Amino acid sequence: MRLFVGDDWAEDHHDIEVMDSSGRRLTRARLPEGVTGMGRLHAILGELAGEHADKIEVLVGIETDRGPWVRALITAGYTVLAVNPPQAARFRDRLGVSGAKSDPGDAHVLADMVRTHGHELRPVAGDSAQAEAVKVVTRTHKTLIWERTRHTQRLRHALRDYFPAALAAFDDLDAADTLELLSKAPTPAQAAKLTMAQISAALKRVRRRNIPAKAAAIHSALRADHLGQPEAVTAAYAASITALLAVLTTLNDQIKALQGQVEAHFGQHPAAEVILSQPGLGVVLGARVLAEFGDDPARYTSAKARKNYAGTSPITRASGKKKVALARYVHNDRLIDALLSQAFSTLRISPNAHAYYQRQRARGVGHNAALRQLANRLVGILHGCLKNGTRYDEATAWSHHAELATR
Known part of the structure; x- marks a missing residue:
């Protein structure tokens, strides 16, 4: 059994709506922020689940991924799906064109969005307290x-x-x-x-x-x-x-x-040794990279997923016979700042990284774009090291590119 919860939050209250798998509204309520509101939410969901409480799966859509309320939802075992506000606004337009908007209406939109498109939304990462x-x-x-x-x-x-x-x-x-x-x-x-x-x-x-x-x-x-x-x-x-x-x-x-x-704090994290082994990452820059990526082992299913989140990988726009690769301009500013700083520092300490950058420049790529491509490559290397729990090795990390350069 699945219950879908839309949570439109404000500073002092939450408007919630609960749907079943068919899209039928089961209940709606306005809950106060804090322990009292969270207790009432648990009671509402427990009453709706009835004797199936042990088998129920609760998916919550909310337009934030941080704060005590979100942490309490995750601790309770609910799957929390962070919805980007522009995504919710576009989804609202699908349900009506009048432009009407209200807090209960937004809760309805979030619940329906989680019900129909929950598989396309990213769950809030289960980062450790150390990473937080x-x-x-x-x-x-x-x-x-x-x-x-x-x-x-x-x-x-x-x-x-x-x-x-x-x-x-x-x-x-x-x-x-x-x-x-x-x-x-x-x-x-x-x-x-x-x-x-x-x-x-x-x-x-x-x-x-x-x-x-x-x-x-x-x-x-x-x-x-x-x-x-x-x-x-x-x-x-x-x-x-x-x-x-x-x-x-x-x-x-x-x-x-x-x-x-x-x-x-960074020195106490178990991933610190692997991160500090990466070229161009010192304690402060490495801590920023860890903080923005998080340490949930299930968050990035592949190196490509980590690169996409980092904003270093390009996006493709194709229409008819036209196809172009563009930089991602929607990204985590703090993370991309740290990664580009790492890439720039790597030019002085890693011969292979410098050679990779020079190859991009030889193709006519500008400095910023070449630096971003180098950062993208370094994110892939970091992903492999974190996944396997191994320190950075210059020869292993660049072996494939070294072979290509000699052909």
Whole structure:
């Protein structure tokens, strides 16, 4: 016996509808978020199953794949199918063209979608608690890095508008020594009064090399003639960047602290050794790859399935006599970012990877496309290593391509 549940979720409640295999609505309800709502859902399904409770299979369609509610559904033994919201919207159009929409109506759409197309939907992966922990810390770590980049760009734009000498003096605006010196002297007049001793001390604290030459260059740049702003405008800009500098300093501290957490959680995962054996993957990048792929052994049935999820494999569009292969633009941004970073790093440390990249370039493929194809190949290698529990071996991983290159 099968029951199909559509779950339209909101922050504080869930609208559910339960169907049988024929599409007949058995019940609908609005449940509160949390333990009370989950208990009521179990009671509803148990009452509908009756004496067949031990043989019932429950499939739940919901437009999310994370959170305590989803975790509770999986723990209860239900098959949870994560539905992409655009997919649900298109399916809704099949059931009516009026454009009407409601939460109970969305629950009906999800239940019917799971009933008729459940075999085409991806179940929520059963990742381990260790993998989930790695995902939490790596995603936060990467988010903070993105935030630091955004705030650094804001700082750059502000300095360009009122203090261009700072851009000439400092190459790395989010570096600790730059933040320290700009905090001490946020205006051109104050910066011009910084002494060689003050600049050298800031460079020494972050262990810069060739301190005398760098300090002299900064000292000279801060005293050079540049266009500026009126005193009142300069003071306003100085107040603004002081706030930005404080945010960047905090972000740097938290990024460093979270990196330690990333390393600790990733190091405890049993797949860490295999992942770290891959070329171009260090602890942080390897942790991101593990976090976004997950560790459910049944999630990827083949290397092709893993490549498709990664977004590195091309998609084919064919119509009549026209057939083209295009890059996948719908993908996990965090995962593709990590994989392309790995591919770029691999060019310097793996002769076979570099040769593979050069062959793509020789065919007239651009740098980004060639890098994506290399990343696609590396995903296949990673899949084989994880499946067999073996470490990366340069000769084995590229043996097939080495044979092709010699023909």
